Amino acid sequence: MTLLTPHLILVALAALWTLIAATVLLILLSHALRRGRSRHREELDRRARPLVVRFALAEEDDPALEGTLARASGAFGDRVDERLLSVLETLRGDSRERIVALLVDRGHPPRLRRRARSRRTTVRAAALRRLGQLALPTDEDLIRGATADPSPVVAAIAIRAAASYPGRASVAAALERLRGRGEVPALVVVTSLIAQGAASADALAAIREGLVDPSSRVRAACAQTLGELTSTADAAALGRLLRRDPTPGVQLAAATALERVGRASAVPALLDGTRSPWGPVRTHSLLALLALPREVTAAALAEVARRPDPLLTPLLAAQPAPPSPEAHP
Amino acid sequence: MIELLDLTGTTAHQVVRTVLIWTAWPTLAYFVAINAVYLCLVLLGFADTRRSAARRSVLDLAETATSPVSLGLTVILPAYNESAVIIESVRSALALDYPDHEVVVVNDGSTDPTLAVLRETFDLVESRRVVDTGPHLEIRGRVRGVLEPRDPSIPLVVLDTENSGRSDAVNAGIGLAAKDLVVIMDSDSVMDPDALLLAVQPFLDDPLRVVAAGGNIRAVNGSRVVAGRVTAEGMPRPWLARFQVVEYLRAFSLGRAGWSRLGALLLISGAFGVYRRDVLLAVGALDPDTIGEDFELTLKVHRWCRRRRRDYRVVYVSEPTCWTEVPSTLAVLHRQRARWHRGLWEVLWKYRGMLLNPRYGRIGMLGLPYYWLFELLAPLFEVLGAVIILAALLTGAVNATMTLALLGVAIGCGVLVTILSVLLEEISLRRASTAGDLLLMMGCALLENLGYRQLTAVWRLQGWWQAVRGRTAVWGEMTRSGFDAS
Structure with a gap:
């Protein structure tokens, strides 16, 4: 045991407990920072929320309110943007257009485009999600390009955002990601395809073509999508797939x-x-x-x-009993 | 040199020195190996949990909740004399966020009015559904009846059987289930509302390769539960329960996540596991004669898949959480730990053919050797180590200062692993802890080394000894203090 000299043991002891103390400090610091940020954000949200709700629900233009929201800057401005975007998800028609116009007026889209090129994954992903919500025509290529982002998180967000631009190119971009290592959840791709297939005939045609794709993940996603689009026109193709796909x-x-x-x-x-x-x-x-x-x-x-199949028997038994002839007059 | 007793030159001194000389190198090798493994698991656990958190940030659960692509799921609730809590448990299970799930309650021959309260509350009538377990699954308890609510919109089925134990009751529920996936729950556990949506994600991504997924289990003691939901997280008051909170955190955040990342997850906890029903039927589901039935089931699934050369995955998902009550008295904890270790031994012995067998890949070559060396034998080494050190100190066979320094290193390694799991919990934002709770958890990481770990090691050895002597296993009664709703 000459290896374990008293000096070595004491150095190891000191190093280990220093590391423990540093980790404890890191935990407490991280907690304090998180709580501080969270409280600050809640405070700003408390100020921003009523203004945004009033603006979204207003029947007529309110220049004073619009001016206040347009001039909001710094951390408060970020919360105003965030509140406007969260309201955006629930609105359609004129109200939605007014909020998009206000966000454009506030210079939000250029900021998002800059952030969409950030080196930090979370910043890129958040920016792309918001650009997808705004669905401005100028951002179509940026979002579609981001579906090939090296980060699966960013790519998944971009695929979801690409549903705002339904068409053959967006379908192809989403399906291309499935041919990779499978890091993007298939459900995200299928949801994007469902939205696109419902909105564009071109997209639907591209999804149908996917049934004969060499990639099994692509074929599976396209089959799931066509099932959701409730078109019996595809029943024959799906039947063939069920029977013959390896x-x-x-x-x-x-x-x-x-x-x-x-x-x-x-x-x-x-x-x-x-x-x-x-x-x-x-x-x-x-x-x-x-x-x-x-x-x-x-x-x-x-x-x-x-x-006799124990997997299928409960399903057959769970069916409602066929009505007996006596039950009918 | 500090000597507690001057026994230099005596026989006791000589014996202790001889023991130390013979055990020093193996002990050092074991210490280095176990800490190297823990370090690897910590790093892998960090990677897995970060990956899982990133994935969670892109997954919109509404997608799963509304998607027809989601797989159907049956929640099985075995119940024995649970009349006091069964209605709340069933309502809580029915209210879980999931697009297509049913709840199967198996009344395991309760002698209290469990069935009567179910019948009255849900207006149960006879059902046409039957229990069909196929050729590989055998049920011991006779089925007395299958009931379902008169209102067909309530996705509930109640199976009434003769008393035959929890595992057999669950097996009967599996035979009755009509969905692709099966979740086995205890009637005294509480799931987060989004737990099912999160737990099925691996199945949605890879519906045929993923055969089982385990979720996160946490101690509910100290947390506030209202209407079957955890509404505020907190630390319990008794130190015994606090130590267990930290134990669960360490085991799930780092242990399970690390093994899952390695592709060698050997244990899906019985309190929260999702299985494909067809696989359960094929392997014969739970073994009613085994105490560690959850461990046995996971190993059985691995063996079945490996023998058929299936491309399969058994995964751990860190996001979905099931809350369970941990023992708050020494007597109940004693029984639990002895039973767990006894179960571990029985299962490892039953599946000894897989150990170091290349046919079983990482399970046989990595996972099982770890369980034999560092889970089964750990309490033996821990207790022997403590005895030898104490004897050496008493007889003056070692330098007391250096021995205490070495003890500080050993304890420090354990504390560091626990503290890292608290750090991971904090940065992954899964637990809404207060600063006070964090300090308590870190305090527990240190204090558990001063008696608690040694005590549980002794209890685990007792369980092992009982198994080796072939004494009949006793489940005992889990004294529950109930959820804190104040």
């Missing part, structure tokens, strides 16, 4: 989509799906069958009921 994840997405957009023509594919070795695929294929009228699925459901 990736179970895509089969599951197709089966889930068919729960909402199924048609009688998809019944054979769904029946095949109930035999899949993958539990969730079986479950959702059956749920899709159950969502269709009994007239077209009776034979398929009878076949499923004949097969």
